[in-house]
Amino acid sequence: MIPSSQGTLTGWGNTAPSRATIKRPRNASEVSEVIGSAAHHVIARGLGRSYGDPAQSAGGTVIDNRGLGQRSIIDPDTGTITLGAGVSLDELLREAIPAGYFVPVTPGTRQVTLGGAIAADIHGKNHHVDGSFMDHIEALTLVTPSGTFTISPTQDSELFWATAGGMGLSGVIVEATLRLIPIETSSVLVDTERFEDIDALMDAMVTGDHHYRYSVAWVDCMAKGARLGRGVLTRGDHASADQVPLDKPRLQPPGSPKLAIPFTAPKGLLNKYSIAAFNEAWFRKAPKHKDGEVQSLSTFFHPLDGVSMWNRLHGPRGFLQYQFVVPDAASHIVPQAMALLSRRSVPSFLAVLKRFGKGNSGLLSFPTAGWTLALDIPLGAGHASAVLDELDELIAEAGGRIYLAKDSRLSPHLIPTMYPKLEQFQAVCDRVDPGQKLGSDLSRRLNLRG
Amino acid sequence: MRDAFGQPQSVMVLGGTSEIALCVVSKLAMARCKKVVLAVRNTQAGEEVAETLRALGADVSVIAMESTKPETAAGTIAAGFEAAGGHLDLIVIAAAILGEQDDLDDDPGATAELFTINTTWPAAAMAALRPRLIAQGSGHVAVFSSVAALRPRRSLYTYSASKAGLDTFTTGWAESVRDAGIKVQIIRPGFVHSKMTTGKDAPPFSTDADQAAETIVAGLASNSHVIWSPSILQWVFMMLVHVPQALWRKMPG
Numbered sequence: 241m242i243p244s245s246q247g248t249l250t251g252w253g254n255t256a257p258s259r260a261t262i263k264r265p266r267n268a269s270e271v272s273e274v275i276g277s278a279a280h281h282v283i284a285r286g287l288g289r290s291y292g293d294p295a296q297s298a299g300g301t302v303i304d305n306r307g308l309g310q311r312s313i314i315d316p317d318t319g320t321i322t323l324g325a326g327v328s329l330d331e332l333l334r335e336a337i338p339a340g341y342f343v344p345v346t347p348g349t350r351q352v353t354l355g356g357a358i359a360a361d362i363h364g365k366n367h368h369v370d371g372s373f374m375d376h377i378e379a380l381t382l383v384t385p386s387g388t389f390t391i392s393p394t395q396d397s398e399l400f401w402a403t404a405g406g407m408g409l410s411g412v413i414v415e416a417t418l419r420l421i422p423i424e425t426s427s428v429l430v431d432t433e434r435f436e437d438i439d440a441l442m443d444a445m446v447t448g449d450h451h452y453r454y455s456v457a458w459v460d461c462m463a464k465g466a467r468l469g470r471g472v473l474t475r476g477d478h479a480s481a482d483q484v485p486l487d488k489p490r491l492q493p494p495g496s497p498k499l500a501i502p503f504t505a506p507k508g509l510l511n512k513y514s515i516a517a518f519n520e521a522w523f524r525k526a527p528k529h530k531d532g533e534v535q536s537l538s539t540f541f542h543p544l545d546g547v548s549m550w551n552r553l554h555g556p557r558g559f560l561q562y563q564f565v566v567p568d569a570a571s572h573i574v575p576q577a578m579a580l581l582s583r584r585s586v587p588s589f590l591a592v593l594k595r596f597g598k599g600n601s602g603l604l605s606f607p608t609a610g611w612t613l614a615l616d617i618p619l620g621a622g623h624a625s626a627v628l629d630e631l632d633e634l635i636a637e638a639g640g641r642i643y644l645a646k647d648s649r650l651s652p653h654l655i656p657t658m659y660p661k662l663e664q665f666q667a668v669c670d671r672v673d674p675g676q677k678l679g680s681d682l683s684r685r686l687n688l689r690g
Numbered sequence: 691m692r693d694a695f696g697q698p699q700s701v702m703v704l705g706g707t708s709e710i711a712l713c714v715v716s717k718l719a720m721a722r723c724k725k726v727v728l729a730v731r732n733t734q735a736g737e738e739v740a741e742t743l744r745a746l747g748a749d750v751s752v753i754a755m756e757s758t759k760p761e762t763a764a765g766t767i768a769a770g771f772e773a774a775g776g777h778l779d780l781i782v783i784a785a786a787i788l789g790e791q792d793d794l795d796d797d798p799g800a801t802a803e804l805f806t807i808n809t810t811w812p813a814a815a816m817a818a819l820r821p822r823l824i825a826q827g828s829g830h831v832a833v834f835s836s837v838a839a840l841r842p843r844r845s846l847y848t849y850s851a852s853k854a855g856l857d858t859f860t861t862g863w864a865e866s867v868r869d870a871g872i873k874v875q876i877i878r879p880g881f882v883h884s885k886m887t888t889g890k891d892a893p894p895f896s897t898d899a900d901q902a903a904e905t906i907v908a909g910l911a912s913n914s915h916v917i918w919s920p921s922i923l924q925w926v927f928m929m930l931v932h933v934p935q936a937l938w939r940k941m942p943g
Contacts, residue, residue, distance in 0.1 A: 248871045255694035258828035259871040292694065298777075299827030556913060560694045625695045625721065648694035651722060681828075684777075685691035685699065 242270050243307070249296040252289050252551050254504075254558030255619060255648050258298035258681055264307040268414045271383040274303055275412065275677060283680035284412045286353030287328060290360065291561040292648030293681035294407045300679065305355045308414050314339055319420045320378055325355030325413040330545075334493045337537070341420035342478070344376040346541050348592075350494060355413040360645035361405030361605040363612075364541070365454040368597040372607050374404035375600055376419045384411035384672035397601075402668035404602030407644055409678050409688060410669050425484045426492045428454070428540040430476035432530045434523070438469025438575045441593070442611075445473065449595050453477040454540070457593040460523055461578045461615060462516040469578045471593065472526040476540060484534060494538045497548040504552045510559075510618045512587035519590055554618050562588075562628060563614035563643040565596055565607065570638035574611050577631055581615070586624045589616035603665040604688075606643045614646065625649065644682065652687045666690040691779060691828070693722060696911040698779035698830065700725035702770040704755065704815055705785025707735045709884040711834070712742065713903030714782065714910075719748040723780075727773045729755040729766050731785070757785050757807045763814035767822065777826055780910070781819060783812050783833045786853070788886050794848045801848055808852035813859050820863070823872045830873040832910060833860045837880050837918070840927050841938065864915065877906055879919040893942055895920055 243264040250257045260281075265271045275282050281300025288295060296302060308324035311332075315321070319341060323332065329343055330350035336342060345357075345364045352362065358380065363372040370376075379392035382403060389411070391400040402410040431452070435441035441457055449455045452475035459471035481490065544550060551559070566573045574593065581588055592614045599608040617624055632642065632654055641658035642650050656662050669678070669689060676689055683689050692698050699722050703711050706728025715726060726748045730736030733754055740750040751773035755766045771778060786808045794800050812833070823829040838846055839853035857876055864874035881887060881896035897905075902919045909917030918924040930938070 253694060256692050256696070256828075257871050258691075260827055293691065297827075298691065299825055558694065619694060625697065649697075681691050685693065 242266075242274060247302075249285070249288070249302060250558070251292045251295065251648065253291040253560050253648055254551060254554065254556075255560065256293055256681065258293070258296050260297045260300050260302045262302045262304050264304040266307045268381060268383050268388050271303060271308075271412050271414055272388060274301060275383065275385055278677065280677055281679040281684075282412075282677050283683075284325070284355055284359070284408045286326065286356035287351050289349060289352050289356065291646045293685065294359075294645065294683075295356070296681050297679065298681055298684075303412055305353055305412070308355070310415070311335075314341060314420060319422060320417050321420060322415060322417045323354050324415055325353060325358075327354050328352060329354070329357065330494065333537075336420055337423070337426050337493045338491050340422055340424070340491060342423045342537070344370055344419060344421050345373045348542060349545055350542050351545065354416055354418065355408075358403065358413050358416060359406060359408045361600070361602050361607070362645070363596070363607045365456040365594065367607055368449055368455065368595050369453050371597060371600055372602075372605060374602055374605065378417040378419060380416035381414045382411035383414055385675060385677045386672050389672070398668055399672065401601045401605075402603050402665050404600065405605035405644070406602075406665065406669075407604065407682060407688070408680065409683050411672060411678065423478050423491070424481040425479045425488075425490050426537050427479040427484045427488065427534050428476045428537060429479045429483055430474055430533045430535045430540060432527055432533065433473045434471075434526050434528045435473065436470050437466055438471070438578065441469065441471045441473060442571065442574065445593075445595055449475070451475075455595065458522070458590045459578070459593050459613075460519040461581055461588045461591050462512065462519050463523075464582070468582055469575055470523060472523065474540070476535070479534060488534070492536070494542070494545070498546055500548040501550055501552040505555045507555045507557065508620065509555055510553060510587070510589075511620075512585060515587045515589055515618075522590060555620075557619040559616055559618045560648045561614055561616050561646040562631075563612060563646045564631075564635045564640050565610055565612040565643070566635060566638050566640035567608065567610040570640060571611055573634055573638050573640065574613055576634065577613060580627060580631060584623065584627045586617060586627050591615040603661040603668070604644065604659055606641065606645070608641070610640070614643075644686075647682070647686075650686060652685065655686050655688065662688070663690075692830065696830075697722040699723055700727075700774050700778050701780040701782060702727040702729065702774060702778050703782045703784055704729045704766070704770075704812065705757075705783065705834075706730040706752070707732065707739055708784040708786075708834070709886065709899045710879065710882055710902050710906070711782055711784035712739055713899045714906050715743060716746060717903055717907045718780075719743055719746040724748050725774055726750045727770045727778070728752050729770055729785075731755060731757055755785070757811045758803055760806060760810045760814040763811050764818035767815055767818040771822060778829065780830045780832065783815065783831070785812060786834065786849075788846075788849050791845050791848060804848055805852050805855070808849070809855040809859070812856055816859070816863055820867060823867065824870045828871060830875075830910070832875045832877055832917075833857075834877050834879070835860065837878050837923050837927055839878065841931050844939070875910065875915060875917055877909070877917045877919065878923070879906075880923045882919075891942070895923055895926065
């Protein structure tokens, strides 16, 4: 018997809940059985870290991929490992780091599954050098309503690239082979610089990012006047064995969260005043300039993993994350977006600014060359909806797009403009799923399947 | 599907020619709501409302409802879901008549009919809605009650009682679908200047339909069980329900 239950699901932002039958298959044939027996709206879900509604399916079936947990050993010749789609990056790193390997791409949390990382084609601080997650996948196994496929960039590449960032709509990922990168230590050498305004920060990123494998800036979108967009730029690379003090452990696996938020915070705890104060304190605590600081992988890559369930801080109405990318030619949209949010009093937590390198062939993959800005916005301010709608139009017009793994509120009419390969994506999905059995609240809200 | 702001993409209005409901749906249509089903007693009036909404870019279907025949409620609900393509994010129950109390006082037929339209038909429709909403795994129902439901007045008691019945039914019904993830809200407007209230004396805190709609749309996005319009009426009525009858009788409106 495949374990089955009923549950109400939301994304990490705790918005727009819906109920579904949740099934937990343990292998490809059980996944196939679940898809076969479901009437409609089947979607896979990992650890629920997408902010909006891509891993929930109102009245449908959600496949909990955490039952797909098989793991091979790391191939010492190639550095590759084959894993079940339900294995989290945290679980993988606990094994990989002591063996001298790291994941080629990591988001700001380790609490995502391999399946989710592929479905969202996640990116990290190294996109400008290493590309996104899918660029490091050798092959994967996909279960669709019309059968099980092993796909790779050379084997049914069309289906492979529809699956990259395809939000689970081309099939259920059950297994994948990932190329890891070798590391000598579990430390990162970090250079930190503080900038008083957005222009200086963006200039520094344009001129200096290519000297670093990893680069990210945290910017303050609540500061007033000329200080709007002031930020802290941290850049670094893996430390070699001789760069780390001898008393430091060489290859230490990540720790567990030290703190948990035990319950949902009261309404309005995070408001424009408390957020502005937090941003101020955070900016002040950063050094003006510091080079060669030795930080652990967790501190540098996964600062939020120190506090579990931090999303509860946003209170009962939840929050949303707004992340867009615009091409270099439209870099002015970055300060323009910050100014618009500030002028219209939409509170946003420390925003993350990064530069992307060239995008890959993923039909719905988010990253494209240019600038990406991500902001956390607490819900409550109803007018934020109209402000973000305005921003969407600016971004679409500039040839940019919104990240589907973060979205919870975009208007469907902008999707074909933001994702020009949408029709191609739909054609591939229709090929393997002619009856449109696969679907999520996201795909229905944005009409992704057509 | 509803978005993070709680904005629906599809709505059905039972009693689709209601002036406040039209104002509410117009505001929703200007945001994300592009599929509208209007269930109306008078299809010609319904088509006029539909044109207004189509001008805002909504795809509107008009279906007939016979609110004096509760046995037809299930059929209306089925037709509404079919017109919407099988899924509805929001259902607004707005069908009601106010009646002239002087005419109703001694008229058993008219009294019974008012209860049928205002209470029995909506309750039957909600019974038909329940399994559909549970099956679709999400949904939002907003039921127009009235502040009049909280305490009857000489000039309005038949209407008050009919809304009190629906209000109480909805409160219990909400509990019955709570675990199914269905959001239910009761809307209690005060006096709204509209064609329904033409010629009636306006008490304090009266609003026009557009002002009421603004408060209601904001309320629909909130997690409140009751939406008061204007919102101050929540506090006013907390007091008014305890005012001695002798004083209540003399109050204006």
